[in-house]
Amino acid sequence: MRVLPAALAALAVAAALTCATTASADTTPTGAPAPAPSATLPTAAPTTPATPGPTPTGGATPTAPPGRPGNTKGKVTLDQSANLVNQVIRVSWSAFEPSSDGFLSDSTTHVVRVYQCRTKDPKAVSECYGSGKYTYESQAKGGTVLPDGPTNAITSITQPNGRGFADIEVRTLRESASLGCKGVRDCSVVVIPNDGDPARPELENQLATQANMDSDWAWANRIVVPISFSPSAAACALEDADFRISGSAPSRRLIEQWQPGLCTSKKPVDVDYTSLGESQARSGFQQKGTDVALTTRPDDAVPVRPFGYAPIGISGIAIAYRIDDIDTGKMITNLKLTPRLVAKLLTQSYGMSATCTVGVKDCNRAVKGNPQDIFQDPEFLKLNGEDHSWPSSGWPTVVSGDNDLAYELTRWLGEDPQTRQYLAGGAAPGGMRINKYYKGIRYPAGNFEIRDPDKRFAHGFIPVLGLSEVARFLVTNRDNSENYVKDQYGNYVKTAPYAVGNRGLIAIVSTADAAALRFPTAKIKNAAGKFVAPSDASMTAMLRHLKKNKDGVTQSPDYTARDAKAYPLTGVHYAQVPTSGIEPVKARKIADFLAHVAGKGQKQGVSPGTRPVGYVALTPAMRQQTRKAAKDVLAQKGKLPATATPPPPATPGPDDPGPVTLPTIPGALPAPMGGRLSADAASLLGWLLPALLALGVAAGLIGPGLYGAGRFGLKAPPLRRPVIVPGAWKPAAFRNKSGKRRK
Numbered sequence: 001m002r003v004l005p006a007a008l009a010a011l012a013v014a015a016a017l018t019c020a021t022t023a024s025a026d027t028t029p030t031g032a033p034a035p036a037p038s039a040t041l042p043t044a045a046p047t048t049p050a051t052p053g054p055t056p057t058g059g060a061t062p063t064a065p066p067g068r069p070g071n072t073k074g075k076v077t078l079d080q081s082a083n084l085v086n087q088v089i090r091v092s093w094s095a096f097e098p099s100s101d102g103f104l105s106d107s108t109t110h111v112v113r114v115y116q117c118r119t120k121d122p123k124a125v126s127e128c129y130g131s132g133k134y135t136y137e138s139q140a141k142g143g144t145v146l147p148d149g150p151t152n153a154i155t156s157i158t159q160p161n162g163r164g165f166a167d168i169e170v171r172t173l174r175e176s177a178s179l180g181c182k183g184v185r186d187c188s189v190v191v192i193p194n195d196g197d198p199a200r201p202e203l204e205n206q207l208a209t210q211a212n213m214d215s216d217w218a219w220a221n222r223i224v225v226p227i228s229f230s231p232s233a234a235a236c237a238l239e240d241a242d243f244r245i246s247g248s249a250p251s252r253r254l255i256e257q258w259q260p261g262l263c264t265s266k267k268p269v270d271v272d273y274t275s276l277g278e279s280q281a282r283s284g285f286q287q288k289g290t291d292v293a294l295t296t297r298p299d300d301a302v303p304v305r306p307f308g309y310a311p312i313g314i315s316g317i318a319i320a321y322r323i324d325d326i327d328t329g330k331m332i333t334n335l336k337l338t339p340r341l342v343a344k345l346l347t348q349s350y351g352m353s354a355t356c357t358v359g360v361k362d363c364n365r366a367v368k369g370n371p372q373d374i375f376q377d378p379e380f381l382k383l384n385g386e387d388h389s390w391p392s393s394g395w396p397t398v399v400s401g402d403n404d405l406a407y408e409l410t411r412w413l414g415e416d417p418q419t420r421q422y423l424a425g426g427a428a429p430g431g432m433r434i435n436k437y438y439k440g441i442r443y444p445a446g447n448f449e450i451r452d453p454d455k456r457f458a459h460g461f462i463p464v465l466g467l468s469e470v471a472r473f474l475v476t477n478r479d480n481s482e483n484y485v486k487d488q489y490g491n492y493v494k495t496a497p498y499a500v501g502n503r504g505l506i507a508i509v510s511t512a513d514a515a516a517l518r519f520p521t522a523k524i525k526n527a528a529g530k531f532v533a534p535s536d537a538s539m540t541a542m543l544r545h546l547k548k549n550k551d552g553v554t555q556s557p558d559y560t561a562r563d564a565k566a567y568p569l570t571g572v573h574y575a576q577v578p579t580s581g582i583e584p585v586k587a588r589k590i591a592d593f594l595a596h597v598a599g600k601g602q603k604q605g606v607s608p609g610t611r612p613v614g615y616v617a618l619t620p621a622m623r624q625q626t627r628k629a630a631k632d633v634l635a636q637k638g639k640l641p642a643t644a645t646p647p648p649p650a651t652p653g654p655d656d657p658g659p660v661t662l663p664t665i666p667g668a669l670p671a672p673m674g675g676r677l678s679a680d681a682a683s684l685l686g687w688l689l690p691a692l693l694a695l696g697v698a699a700g701l702i703g704p705g706l707y708g709a710g711r712f713g714l715k716a717p718p719l720r721r722p723v724i725v726p727g728a729w730k731p732a733a734f735r736n737k738s739g740k741r742r743k
Contacts, residue, residue: 042695076191076223076740083230083606085257086172088475088518089189092165093223096193099157099164103329104501109208113192113218114154114166116176120185120226125214128190129153129171129179132214136178148176148256150476150497155210158193167518169475172229185226194218225351231608232256233273236263241272242589247281248294249467250405250510251573253612254313255294258601269592275466278404279446287577288444292590293576296404298554306580306638309553310629311622312597314543315615316511316534317409317569320474320519322503327389329501335522336531339416340428342524343372345396345506346413346448347438348421350374352395354456364454366436391504394495397470398508400463402446408556408571409508414443415559459484459492471513477503500702511539512614524569528562537568539616546572553625572622577629579638587633594630598623 033595079090091114101107115128128131130153134145137420140209152171158164158277168189173182181187196208197217213219236259245255255273262269278295285293286304293299294312319342323332354364355372371377373393399405422428425439435442437451448463460481464470473480477500482492498505507519511534514521523531534537548554559568575597577590596609602617603610611617618626 035718042532054084054259074191074221074223076189076225078189078225078227080606081189082227084170084172084227085230085253085516086170086175087516088167088169090165090167090518091189091191091192092163093158093193094163096158096162096164097195098160098162101157104155104157104210106211107205107209109158109194109196109205110158111194111208112156112158112164112166113194113210113213114156114168115190115192116152116168116170116179116181116227117188117190117224118179118181118186120188121224122188122190125192125219128199129176135484146185147178150478152176152476155213163521165740168603169517170227171300172232174232175472178422181227182232183231183636184228187227187229189225191223191225192218193221195221202685221471230606231260231264233259233271235260235264236270238270238272241270242292243586243593244272244274245292245575246274246276246290247278247285247296248296248573249275249277249399249403249570250296250315250317250512251275251294251313252468253510254315254573256661257612258596258609260498261600261607262596265596267592269589269596271593275468277402279402282576284580285617288581291578291582291586292593295574295576296571297407297556298551298574299550299576300550303640305578306640307576308579308629308632308638309551310575310577310594310597310626311572311618311625312575312601313573313611313615314539314570314618315568316539316571317405318509318511318514318519318534319522319524320471320507320509320514321522322474322477322498322505322519324391324501324503325388326391326502331503331520333520334384334390334393335520336525337522338379338383339413339526340422341377341380341383342409343413343419343422344377344428344432344434345374346398346410347435347441348450348452348457349432349435349438350377350393352393352456352460354454358440364452364457366452366454370428373504374506377432379428379432380591381477383431389574391502393504393506394498395462395481396506396508397461397473397479398463399467399470400447400465401465404446404571405508405510406448407444407446409569411444412559412568467510468513470507471517471519474507474509474519475517477505479505479507487630489637510614512612515614516612524567526563526566526568527560528564528566529563532565532567534567534569536616538565539570542566542568542570543616543619575629578636579632580636582636584636587636591630591634594626594633596662598630 040417073095075094076654077092077094079092080087080088083364094110096112099111104111115125115130117128119127124133126135128134130151131149132145136147139147141506148171149217152169154166154168156164156166170187170189171179171181173180179187192213194208194213194215194217196204197215199217200207207215207217252273255271256367259271259273262271262537274290278293278297281290281293282295282299282301284290285307286299288305298309306625319337321335322333324330325332326677349367349370350373351364351367351370352373354367355370356365356368357362359712360741374380375390375393394713414423422434423438423441423443425434427433435452437453438449441449441451450458450461450463452458462480462482466475466479477497479495481495483495484492487493509519511521513519514534521533523533534574541563542557542561545563545566546555547560549556554574555572557568557570561568575594577594578587582590598618600609601611602623604613604617605611
């Protein structure tokens, strides 16, 4: 039996709650269950990220008693405050002083700022990320106040009825090391209404603005709501994991929510998970470098070990966006896209900053005659209306490397007749044609290609290392473009975040990231001619139109199915599991994992071990398939197909170093979103292709390209040093008196 640490035990008590927490100046926050959010979530109010700025000097100190906010009427509600992960939550307030304008500007008074802060009761605004006064442990003198990237603080307004809301991204230890939020009520959300300095009411029009949000008088009005984060995989003994899983970045949130539930269950299972390209995971599985591979497409290589497929989850590909009407400053939330419009984005067919217009000689002639961006495309405007004031478009943000998401998205494009005609060079409505460097491109493709050598395009459309990092760019209002001219230090400077009210950002993400981060998602045209957004209902409808692949086991969506209610970009994620050649203890653990997948893992919730938003439940037939796979793993009697012949064992030559030993990767290291994607992939991929012998002389190992290496051969960042938390759950808790690990 395992002993839970105090922090984890406290979370386990409230594991099933999605807390709608309310706080005011006079009350202690209380939690109450709230319905779990669906895959389609409400969109944000007109808000803007907070910009750290100077605090005016002088002025009187507020007269509120110590420890008691000056705002004694206002109330704040969080739609979830416990079992949080990296996600967006809604913060609502009432009984606040109405803002002077219905549109946030520098002159708007009685504005509200929402921060994520260290500790459950921060004593100063310097403990809040995004504040101009923010301090942290490793800060150098004069160092940045944004050590973990762009701020997540939000500035918003209050309506005439005294109510308002903002959607804020809450960050775990992985996204913000300086905040260090990792457990039970060790951080908080702080809401600060700036009603001006009570000692100088005559200066309200100057002092009650967003420029003075870090002032003493604004801080005195704060309302603090403690928040708690769900235990992560770091709580498990991953350095001595029972087995290793790799692959399927779209499955990341599903696996990561299962991990702490599995390792604390009655039949504990420690699962080490690495998110990387599915083709690399499939290859690694065949070479026994990973125990289980997660994939959407079937493995079409000649098998060298017996295996089976177990469905583990269902999710989709979402075309997420943050696009503002530049006249109203409000987010546009009803975007429609056809496959051809998506193809235009992915083939760099808009002029962007190199548009050829009258009198412009230095332009990109590969897109001559085409609109500057999608928001000036007649086809787009006819579909989405010309009554909006559309912004300028940023470059689309997509994941780099060979992956199943790119394959399925481009397969969807390639099966649409109008898109096929466009890719071949045909004219779209309005006369627009494909970028000449992409003419004749064949879909499906396993990655998002960059073909146009124009320097403005090569430094504009840059795929991102890691699918979860694509979401990270969008949630911080950025694309991955950069200045194509080097600065004085020889670097290409990244484009700054776009200002709220002027955003034109589109990104290809998983439905899980879209749901957790509350991105609005485009309604895409299906084969029935209807525009459908991803949701539990629309993805479930698409499950009626799966067709078996050549292996006779796995299934893929039929993009030609004419179902008006179906969201086409829906797919099943499979675990490729070994049915022979592993020891009984490991086989039992993998079987226990699959039993959880087919059982409790399909219950939607926010507690460890449940299914998070953005995924739909497996069908009964799929669950049965997973249970059968568990039995096959346990039996270990699988055989290779009759057509598959195991390769003969290689005879080492005089210079052959012998078999490659896969290094052990520490499991509890903090890592960027998407799991240990970059550095671990570098450690994992060295063994993916076996040594080749020719004429008795050993050839060198050839490692495949790192997942997401991208067009420019980006180097994988090193793994960060482990964060040792005093009192944290130690691996020793899993060992008996003799020092042996408990199974």
